Amino acid sequence: MTATLSPYQDYDAYTPADYAVWKTLTERQLEVLEKYACEEYNACVRALHPVISPTHPPRFENLNEQLKAAHGWSIKVVPGFLPVDEFFGLLSTKRFCSSTWLRGEDQLDYLEEPDMFHDIFGHIPLYLNADYASFAQKLGALGVKYHANEEKVTQLQRLYWFTIEFGVIRQADGLKVYGAGICSSYSEVLHVFNDSKVEIVDFDLDAVLAQDFVISEVQNKYFAINDFSELWAVVDKLAVRWSE
Template structure:
């Protein structure tokens, strides 16, 4: 299916920063039912796999009602607790407004929901991916500060023509990051946690590589959009993730790696430090796992 929510310019009704009205009352009972099914199934599946901060944030998300969350109501809980608010956008938005929203503690969320026939896997990042996959992590202060720092770095990267390098940091942390928590490997990336099959693979399978986070390595590593990730980067905690971002001289890294070959996930790198801790045991999976798209 071709992407249907990518635009060259803000569509009709969108502001210059790409925000739109959520029009919460316009969602149908069937769409609210799809959201409830997704929320209930995915929440139940993640116990023991998602990090504790994600699960705590998920409780806040559940508190605003059983259907698609009204962003205005969600923000009344979210902003006092975290300093963040959710803004509705039409879909995939360009880098500059995306970075600007993050730098100002606004998390952009796509204002469309996957259809029922794609309930296990959506080909586009939809509202469920954005809200379920990312918003719970805002409950962790260090992770929230990391997103602010990332947005600020993104605005600088736009001027340097280095957004592709920085984009890999987003993909390998915010989307597909792993964290060690109380000696156990857990997931915190939204791309993992909104996909049951990728959650299981990332935490239990011996097939993918797991490497301790190194900013230079991440920015040089090619990302695959159309299959499960072959490499995951691990952090010791979200304070470490924030410190690594704050202490890294991104402009130096951009200049250094601009002339170097892009690495495939399978490639060896002299500084690689493999995660050698225990993996999670495989638990019986829910029936909806069978609906995950094959990759």
């Protein structure tokens, strides 16, 4: 499928090629993430079955039923990247934006712009987790409150990047991943655990806020939390700091 400006998901437009790509991507990720994703992410994926499964692209209306029942979230269809103020505005009202188009067979491992697989398979499952969902909403609310402050917006983007997109967590059985940019990418998962250049450091708010990133380059530094409750506590800490 090509990117669409439609404000809804035209499910009938998905082609056999789309089904095949979704199946390939989903089966591959489910297998690798069973070992490398955190227990919370895997539990959420299981809870969303069969809406999210290899057999078919997910219907957003069915996902919304489960998301709303859990913590009041829903999916907002968008054509592509949004201005940062609009994006934070959606998060603040418990809406996560997603495209409806799916990559082609020749783009299984790299995309310049996130597609539905990244948005849905990578991001959506953890919105069933209370701590994670609270963190995302509070982060969005801070983005709305300080939208006119360029420095603070940049820091919030860094916080988002090193948690929601590329977050890792230490659990009883070792390091695990939870960030959507990792969970939706087979090569990124393997990179985290097998590349000698990768640096895993303890999550530190000030270090994260100061850490630049380049969206088009593979990550080599990741900040590890120990529990999801740390995330919303971090946002609360930041809110207090900025209000003083």
